[in-house]
Amino acid sequence: xxxxxxxxxxxxxxxxxxxxxxxxxxxxxxxxxxxxxxxxxxxxxxxxxxxxxxxxxxxxxxxxxxxxxxxxxxxxxxxxxxxxxxxxxxxxxxxxxxxxxxxxxxxxxxxxxxxxxxxxxxxxxxxxxxxxxxxxxxxxxxxxxxxxxxxxxxxxxxxxxxxxxxxxxxxxxxxxxxxxxxxxxxxxxxxxxxxxxxxxxxxxxxxxxxxxxxxxxxxxxxxxxxxxxxxxxxxxxxxxxxxxxxxxxxxxxxxxx
Ligand code: PXP
Numbered sequence: 082x083x084x085x086x087x088x089x090x091x092x093x094x095x096x097x098x099x100x101x102x103x104x105x106x107x108x109x110x111x112x113x114x115x116x117x118x119x120x121x122x123x124x125x126x127x128x129x130x131x132x133x134x135x136x137x138x139x140x141x142x143x144x145x146x147x148x149x150x151x152x153x154x155x156x157x158x159x160x161x162x163x164x165x166x167x168x169x170x171x172x173x174x175x176x177x178x179x180x181x182x183x184x185x186x187x188x189x190x191x192x193x194x195x196x197x198x199x200x201x202x203x204x205x206x207x208x209x210x211x212x213x214x215x216x217x218x219x220x221x222x223x224x225x226x227x228x229x230x231x232x233x234x235x236x237x238x239x240x241x242x243x244x245x246x247x248x249x250x251x252x253x254x255x256x257x258x259x260x261x262x263x264x265x266x267x268x269x270x271x272x273x274x275x276x277x278x279x280x281x282x283x284x285x286x287x288x289x290x291x292x293x294x295x296x297x298x299x300x301x302x303x304x305x306x307x308x309x310x311x312x313x314x315x316x317x318x319x320x321x322x323x324x325x326x327x328x329x330x331x332x333x334x335x336x337x338x
Pocket of ligand 1: 188
């Protein structure tokens with residue numbers, strides 16, 4: 082693989098480690114220890130060991146995967162920066178000010194969506210986003226706004242006082258197997274990154290980045306960090322699955338394998 086000549090940081094989103102835990106232990110009174118697994122903190126530690134530059138979590142209002150208690154434990158034990166994705170609500174701002182993650186990435190959030198579907202509408206609610214941004218920054222938290230690669234949203238993000246934008250790569254990822262649309266979406270991201278950079282913003286990318294499309298995404302100019310979750314957790318299942326089965330068989334039949 083050819084080097085890009087510049088280091089792009091990797092933020093590992095561990096939400097779906099918690100999704101697997103919740104599939105079994107949703108109604109349990111504890112979130113880790115004893116029989117409860119997998120512990121997102123354990124996954125965060127292995128990601129740190131493997132070179133993750135940051136850990137990202139999205140405690141949603143309904144706490145469907147990552148719980149607020151997970152976020153507090155991560156903040157206490159991580160060595161790399163914690164990036165907390167959050168809705169622009171007073172309740173989440175209060176929680177962020179309690180946690181004090183290094184970064185807060187403000188995202189749109191509706192209860193019905195499976196994952197974060199579109200970017201935050203900064204241009205449509207400038208006062209609110211500016212207020213949230215300032216409250217977080219006054220608490221010593223660096224603020225990123227998760228937006229579509231739309232010039233109006235990028236300009237509004239700079240006006241709102243954010244230092245970072247995370248360009249939503251979902252539309253690009255979804256269009257990957259349609260050559261024309263993919264090129265169009267890739268271009269929007271590249272132009273968006275250039276505009277963000279010109280406006281003094283630090284540009285991150287996130288959503289739907291995987292082991293295939295990362296080859297193209299790393300060519301987007303000025304990218305500081307990519308936040309990647311689903312594909313890494315999926316890959317971990319597939320690369321670790323064989324060993325997990327082997328070990329169980331060995332423990333069932335000690336001395337035979
Ligand atoms: N960045 C943001 C703002 C997100 O909301 C998500 C999804 O939670 C991601 C990055 C990671 O997306 P994926 O899980 O598709 O890699």
